[in-house]
Amino acid sequence: MVGYKVDYYIFTDRPGDVPNVTLAEGRRVRVLKVPSSNRWQEISARRMEMIQTTIESTIRGHADYIFCLDVDSKFHAHFGVEALGRLVATIHPGYYATERGSLPYERRPESRAYIPFGEGDFYYGGAVFGGLLEDVRTMAEICRRNFEADAANGIEAAWQEESHLNRYFTYNKPSKLLSPEYLWQDVAGRSKHVKIIRFSGVAKNYADFRPN
Structure with a gap:
């Protein structure tokens, strides 16, 4: 977003580990402390709650768009x-x-993230999504409510918040769809289908930092 005002909100349970970085004019970093957990799945699942509450308490009135990216x-x-x-x-x-019938949607009807066979378009990544502030807030609130309803019934969707995100996008179509060049994975290497990699998850050993 060169040439535009950009605020970076970093959610972490270890704010002291975030380095000081000199940024260009019109850019700033805000570090927001969030609770840790003994399960990475729970950390993932709380993402929608954090997005909704931060928009309502901090970002509203200060931005037009928001993008939510894996750190x-x-x-x-x-x-x-x-x-x-x-x-x-x-x-x-x-x-x-992947063919639609083999996409890893939540397939249990008792879950609020349920997508029946024969429905859905793509499998959307939870590491990059965004849009106008109020549209993202609405999406985050609905995903949060659905997650909480599942939790009250003892259900955890197959891929936590990503499953609920896919449910939302299945029945509330995104206005813009980005290709995997905006969400690649370094461990996958290069692909003949993706000529430019713009944003990618770094290769890592999950056992080094995941609590379970």
């Missing part, structure tokens, strides 16, 4: 205003060539 990732190439839209989803890099 363990890296920018490799231009990621600009061409990505902006009312509601923006990104095709998951692991499933862009």
Whole structure:
């Protein structure tokens, strides 16, 4: 987003580990402390709650758009205003060539994230999504409520908040769809289908930092 005002909100349970970085004019970082957990699944699932409450308490009135990105990732190439839209989803890099019937949606009807066979378009990645502030807030609130309803019934969707995100986008179509070049995975290497990698999750050993 070169040439535009950008605020970075970093959610972490270890704010003291966030380094001080000198940024260009019109850019700032805000570090927000969030609770840790003994389960990475719970950390993942709380994302929608954090997004909703932060928009309502902190960001509203200060931004037009918001993008929600996984922190363990890296920018490799231009990621600009061409990505902006009312509601923006990104095709998951692991499933862009997968037939619809084999996509890893939540298939249990008792879950609020349920997507029946024969429905759905793509499998959307939870590591990059965004849009206009109020549209993202509405989406986050609905995903949060559905997650909490599942939790009250003792259900955890197959891929936590990503499953609820896919449910939402299935029945509330995104206005813009980004290709996997905006959400790649370094461990996957290069692909003949993806010529430019713009944003990618870095290779890592999950056992080093996941609590379970």
